[in-house]
């Protein structure tokens with residue numbers, strides 16, 4: 001059943017009793033006390049005004065000064081914004097440097113002023129196909145899990161943010177949003193695993209923006225060129241950081257919350273200038289952030305919200321020491337004094353163990369099976385020898401061209417293993433009349449961004465990519481993902497194919513498999529079965545051989561080593577099975593023991609028997625890491 005925002009609001013108003021109980025059962029403000037750095041303790045902090053209950057978006061143009069330029073104190077009916085502007089915060093806030101600035105309208109129109117009902121009925125079908133998520137299994141583990149909500153209207157996010165949700169044409173929350181937003185608003189730490197393209201970005205952005213709008217934040221230090229963001233969102237790749245920044249900017253339009261992005265490969269001076277204009281939410285790749293921290297341009301002392309997108313990637317072998325440094329050794333308040341949210345579509349258990357160091361009494365949420373792909377993606381596996389891959393790809397592309405009956409050419413994303421391989425395939429495709437571009441870690445940042453733009457716009461409807469484009473990128477109209485080279489790790493496969501079949505739309509993924517991919521046969525076959533895909537007999541055959549021959553993948557012991565669909569909250573296993581030294585059911589070669597027996601500070605690497613070949617970039621392979 002479809003319902004518009006206006007319906008939801010009307011229903012809530014009509015049934016105020018029941019909706020109120022929903023609201024009260026989900027605390028509207030973090031329950032933890034605000035972090036106050038030692039040097040600011042004993043100073044008076046502005047009291048938080050009581051939050052008016054959510055009344056739905058306005059139908060006119062007079063409620064929040066939309067489109068009226070800068071917003072002054074008292075002009076707004078949005079309590080969060082008022083709090084934000086009237087609080088005694090100095091230091092890092094946007095309003096204290098260079099004066100108040102007019103928000104650039106990231107939506108490019110003022111459509112919020114048109115009749116709400118009309119706007120929603122016009123766009124109701126343009127967003128997520130919610131029916132596709134109806135039967136999705138959801139599991140939560142942890143103490144006192146706040147109940148999920150069914151509509152945005154049930155959540156008290158603040159009016160300015162609600163308007164932006166409306167502008168984004170989000171009619172109702174996706175399953176991961178239904179669960180995570182109340183959990184985060186209740187101030188709880190969270191590890192959330194939900195399928196690709198299911199709306200995780202908004203799931204962590206909304207509570208952060210709302211929390212900052214709500215205020216109750218200690219003043220930031222004045223008279224220093226160091227900036228003190230209140231929230232940090234970390235991303236493994238530059239392009240994903242840019243995308244999160246764009247999204248967060250949309251969501252925070254006219255809330256007074258200022259978002260800045262920093263990432264490697266781009267001029268640091270420009271980023272410094274942006275920072276000096278003030279920052280509330282900092283989106284960053286780890287390397288550039290460490291640089292700024294070491295130069296004392298940024299301080300993490302005031303961080304109240306930490307979000308790790310693609311958290312399992314952020315904590316795998318390549319990144320883990322750097323993330324640990326940022327989170328534990330550079331002045332960030334400890335768990336309990338900040339709220340931490342970890343999100344990904346995949347969460348190997350040994351990564352869960354590492355991640356739990358950053359969390360306090362957290363809730364573990366799975367929407368769909370951990371690490372599963374969505375069954376919106378039709379998966380095909382073809383047996384193709386190395387030498388035949390190009391001609392096979394050409395056949396696929398020709399077939400697609402012939403299919404292009406709607407005028408618009410479908411976008412095809414082709415994943416290869418190496419940077420050299422990406423260059424070479426791009427040139428070959430272009431020589432053969434297929435407009436292609438490429439993205440990988442050896443290209444300059446300018447080239448990378450240009451390639452992505454050219455692909456998104458359809459100018460070059462084929463993008464050849466390494467794993468640098470495997471995670472998080474939300475490119476509308478990608479109808480086909482081709483795994484020209486199959487990744488060594490099943491989780492990477494899940495993320496790669498997740499570039500299509502997003503937001504409830506369907507997509508196609510084709511993989512070229514041959515003997516060199518034997519190590520993935522079992523996990524690929526399991527994954528496809530789980531997603532109700534047709535598994536070729538030859539793959540089943542290889543899978544049984546790989547199983548007995550010790551096929552390798554990051555999950556060790558087979559994809560479902562801890563029992564079928566063994567991907568749950570690792571704490572279950574840790575508590576019951578852990579008697580030391582890798583005693584859990586899906587021990588990764590014995591190098592990570594139970595949480596309580598291990599010294600994680602000593603670094604993390606593949607132990608004897610670990611899957612070093614399939615875990616992290618091997619020689620000649622690409623790192624999907626950025627700085």
Ligand SMILES: Nc1ncnc2c1ncn2[C@@H]1O[C@H](COP(=O)(O)OP(=O)(O)OP(=O)(O)O)[C@@H](O)[C@H]1O
Pocket residue numbers: 127128169170171172173174177194195196197198199200201202344345471472473474498499502503
């Ligand atoms: N409530 C909603 N209604 C409609 N569309 C939504 C909603 N929430 C998110 N979307 C859209 O769904 C798409 C996918 O969202 P997003 O990129 O956050 O997915 P994700 O879960 O982070 O994916 P990945 O695992 O690949 O990073 C985006 O285009 C986003 O704008």
